[in-house]
Amino acid sequence: MSLELFLDNWPNYLIYFIAYVSALSAFGCNSIFWLRLLTIISSSCFVIYYATIGTEPLWLDITSESLLVLVNAVMLTLLWYRQKSIQFTEEEKELYATVFARFSAFEFYKLIHVGHWQTFEAGDVLTKQGKKVPALYFIYNGEVDIIVDNCKKLSLRDGYFIGELSFTLDQAANADVIVNQPTRILYWPQAELQQLLKRNPAMKNALEAMITQDLAKKLRQD
Known part of the structure; x- marks a missing residue:
């Protein structure tokens, strides 16, 4: 040319x-x-x-x-x-703006749709060491203790996942997780969440990236 x-x-x-x-x-x-x-x-x-x-x-x-x-x-x-046309509660709006921004609004809506909100009380057990974890938990507000072999390792507050290794690797819990004060939690039953992510690869990638980031934060606390 x-x-x-x-x-x-x-x-x-x-x-x-x-x-x-x-x-x-x-x-x-x-x-x-x-x-x-x-x-x-x-x-x-x-x-x-x-x-x-x-x-x-x-x-x-x-x-x-x-x-x-x-x-x-x-x-x-x-x-x-x-x-x-999607409507979120005030809690969900805050989560979407601050934590789940990797998702589109409709993807986050689908994620919320299979999730459940619950306020757990002090002493409630989320996971038992060596036992299968039924759900993936996200701490919205409150605090939990991480206990390994009857020894407290650390406490986790707002913004952390619980049961993420069990969810991603399909393994038993490696620690007891016990709520130590009234704690607001969003959780997803594992089977329902796995089915949702299987149908939505982009959501799966986004959640896996969040879990990886969450694990890195926990390692820095150890």
């Missing part, structure tokens, strides 16, 4: 470059919102490119890319409407 030809057509090449980068970025997105938005940007740029690059518009390519724009625009509108 001659320099003169490139200079004459550089706007078209720039549009093609934007379309290509947007398409590549869309493939790497976990969020369905960004995947659809980047696909719209990519296909829109390809429409412009195919309409202007040759002596005549490439109608077959223009039509196929236009259909992609239309389908993704409709689905994005439905997604936006669905997320706008």
Whole structure:
């Protein structure tokens, strides 16, 4: 390609470059919102490119890319409407804004839908060392003690998961976890949560990232 030809057509090449980068970025997105938005940007740029690059518009390519724009625009509108119609409690709003921001609003809604809120009292046992853990727990407000071989190792307060190793590795609890004051907890029965995540890989990735971060915080406390 001659320099003169490139200079004459550089706007078209720039549009093609934007379309290509947007398409590549869309493939790497976990969020369905960004995947659809980047696909719209990519296909829109390809429409412009195919309409202007040759002596005549490439109608077959223009039509196929236009259909992609239309389908993704409709689905994005439905997604936006669905997320706008979701109602959270004040507790759930705070959790979404501060802890579960990796999830879209609708993903968080689905997560909350299979979860249960409960206020546990001092002395309540969440897990028993060597026993299967029935649920994944998240401390919203309060405190629990971690006890290994009848020896207290540490206490955990707001923002920590309980039972995450049992959930991710399917193993028995490695400690007793006992509530030491009235504690507000959001918990998910393991079987129901596993089924939800199996159907939603993006949610699974987001939750696993949160659990990894949670484990790192606990290791720094030891």
